[in-house]
Amino acid sequence: xxxxxxxxxxxxxxxxxxxxxxxxxxxxxxxxxxxxxxxxxxxxxxxxxxxxxxxxxxxxxxxxxxxxxxxxxxxxxxxxxxxxxxxxxxxxxxxxxxxxxxxxxxxxxxxxxx
Amino acid sequence: xxxxxxxxxxxxxxxxxxxxxxxxxxxxxxxxxxxxxxxxxxxxxxxxxxxxxxxxxxxxxxxxxxxxxxxxxxxxxxxxxxxxxxxxxxxxxxxxxxxxxxxxxxxxxxxx
Numbered sequence: 001x002x003x004x005x006x007x008x009x010x011x012x013x014x015x016x017x018x019x020x021x022x023x024x025x026x027x028x029x030x031x032x033x034x035x036x037x038x039x040x041x042x043x044x045x046x047x048x049x050x051x052x053x054x055x056x057x058x059x060x061x062x063x064x065x066x067x068x069x070x071x072x073x074x075x076x077x078x079x080x081x082x083x084x085x086x087x088x089x090x091x092x093x094x095x096x097x098x099x100x101x102x103x104x105x106x107x108x109x110x111x112x113x114x
Numbered sequence: 115x116x117x118x119x120x121x122x123x124x125x126x127x128x129x130x131x132x133x134x135x136x137x138x139x140x141x142x143x144x145x146x147x148x149x150x151x152x153x154x155x156x157x158x159x160x161x162x163x164x165x166x167x168x169x170x171x172x173x174x175x176x177x178x179x180x181x182x183x184x185x186x187x188x189x190x191x192x193x194x195x196x197x198x199x200x201x202x203x204x205x206x207x208x209x210x211x212x213x214x215x216x217x218x219x220x221x222x223x224x225x226x
Contacts, residue, residue: 004156041200043157043216056213090156100147100206100214105156 003027004106006091012112013081020077021109023091031055031099032074033092034066037108043090049074050097078111086113120203120217127193128225135220136187137203145206146186147214148177152199160201161188195224 004025013019025032033056034046048056052068063079078085088110094103120137127133137146145164149157161172163179163186170177177188186205190197203217 041151041219041221043202043204043219045213058213092156098206100145100204101159101162103159105158107154108156 003104004091004093006089006106006109008109009107010110010112012114014114015081015083017081018077018079019081019111020075021089021091021111022073022075023106024073025091025093025104025106026072027093027095027104029093029095029104030071031094031097032068032071033094033103034074034076035090035092035105037088037090039087047074047076048097055097081111081113083113086111118203118205118215118217120220122220123218124221124223126223126225129193129195131193133190133193133197133222134187135201135203136185137205137217138185139205140184141205141207142183143186143205143207144183146177146179147204147206148175148186148188149202149204150199151202151219157202190222193222193224195226198222198224 007022031050033048037043046060047066049068051071065077067075088108090108091106118137118139147162148160151157161177166183168179174191200219200221202219204214
C-alpha cells in the first residue's frame, strides 16, 4: 500500500499549457510538501501545507498554485507552462510541520515541457 | 540563498570499499539529514542528526554532525552494489523553523 502517491508519473506537454499533478498520502500526516528537482538533481522545496493551511511558500512563480482540498491531498497546478518548468516534482508528507526526520517522499512526477 | 557544498559530486568505487562524503556550509545548522535516492524514486531518509558532535549509525552507514555545526559527513563501510544511487545531505538552519536546504548530491557507482 503506497504511502505517498503521485499522478501522473510522467507528463509531457506543450509550452503555454496548464497542467495539474495530484498527490495523496495515506499516512494520516498533517503536513504535505512539494519539491522540485531540476536536471542537475538539485532538490528545492516549493510549498508546504499543514492541515490545508499554507506554511512555506518559497520564491516560486505565481503560475504555480498548490491546492489542498483536505489534509490527505496536495495538488499542484501550473499555468502557462514554460520550458524551465521541466523537472521532477516530488510530493512529500510528515506528521507535523518541520518534522523532516519523519518525512516520506512520493515517487515523483517527471514533467517535460516541449 | 543559503547553500550547502556537498562533495564529491560523484564516486566510482569497487565493491567492498569504504565511502566518505561530506557537506559544508558557511551557515550554522541545527539539524542535518542524509538521504538516498534510487533512480526513478523519491529520496529516502537514512540518518537524522540533531546535536553538534553527534555520531549516528544505521547498519553500514555512519553520519556525524560537525562540532562547528557547519558540516556533516556520511560514511558507508564495505560498499555493496545496492548502495548505488545519489546521496543527499540536507540541513535545517539554526534559529529557523523553515526550510530544508539540500546539497547537490553525491552520485555513487559501485563496481562488482
